[in-house]
Amino acid sequence: MKTLTIDIRKAEPRDADAIADVHQAAWHGAYAGIIPHKALTSMINRRGREWWANAIRRAASVLVVEVGGKVAGYATLGRNRARELPQQGEIYELYLAPECQGIGLGTRLFETARQRLAANGLSGLVVWALEENSGALDFYHGAGGRDVAEGVEVFDSKALRKVAFVWD
Numbered sequence: 590m591k592t593l594t595i596d597i598r599k600a601e602p603r604d605a606d607a608i609a610d611v612h613q614a615a616w617h618g619a620y621a622g623i624i625p626h627k628a629l630t631s632m633i634n635r636r637g638r639e640w641w642a643n644a645i646r647r648a649a650s651v652l653v654v655e656v657g658g659k660v661a662g663y664a665t666l667g668r669n670r671a672r673e674l675p676q677q678g679e680i681y682e683l684y685l686a687p688e689c690q691g692i693g694l695g696t697r698l699f700e701t702a703r704q705r706l707a708a709n710g711l712s713g714l715v716v717w718a719l720e721e722n723s724g725a726l727d728f729y730h731g732a733g734g735r736d737v738a739e740g741v742e743v744f745d746s747k748a749l750r751k752v753a754f755v756w757d
């Protein structure tokens with residue numbers, strides 16, 4: 590039997606290609622049929638290898654989960670952007686490649702991201718998810734998040750509701 594090592598670590602510039610691939614596949618899987626096609630395609634195309642390489646170089650806040658040496662998912666995190674919420678930290682994005690979903694990696698990545706924020710002195714955590722992304726809502730509820738606020742995000746004139754989950 591083959592044993593696969595699971596490792597969660599800070600992203601490095603050499604991960605840019607793999608993160609761009611995960612981003613593309615995960616966003617298609619999660620948002621096709623929810624976010625209008627044109628808007629989704631241009632959001633995905635904006636985030637190619639160069640974009641990720643830059644993001645990794647500029648900020649220390651991209652994590653990857655690696656399975657058997659292959660990037661299976663990523664998370665980006667930092668300071669909470671919503672002034673009306675008192676929590677100081679935020680996970681901006683947390684995505685796994687479609688073939689790597691549902692086997693506990695998201696939970697591990699989430700917990701590591703949460704610990705990193707706390708270790709950086711940010712207390713409390715916010716995550717936003719689109720209301721139509723029912724898998725994400727189930728995941729954050731299951732992880733003990735409380736849905737405390739709503740917002741709206743507009744994509745090509747289609748307004749979609751989003752929900753904020755918090756952890757204290």
Ligand SMILES: CC(C)(COP(=O)(O)OP(=O)(O)OC[C@H]1O[C@@H](n2cnc3c(N)ncnc32)[C@H](O)[C@@H]1OP(=O)(O)O)[C@@H](O)C(=O)NCCC(=O)NCCS
Nearest residue numbers: 619683684685690691692693694695696718724725727728
């Ligand atoms: C949402 C996501 C991060 C969850 O990570 P994951 O590794 O698949 O989740 P886990 O295997 O750790 O599952 C943990 C719990 O979340 C719930 N869950 C996860 N994905 C779910 C889905 N698609 N539908 C329903 N529940 C789901 C389950 O209740 C599971 O609990 P269980 O183990 O008791 O069954 C991942 O599936 C993903 O990247 N999805 C697509 C992109 C996305 O929606 N990202 C979040 C944007 S805000």
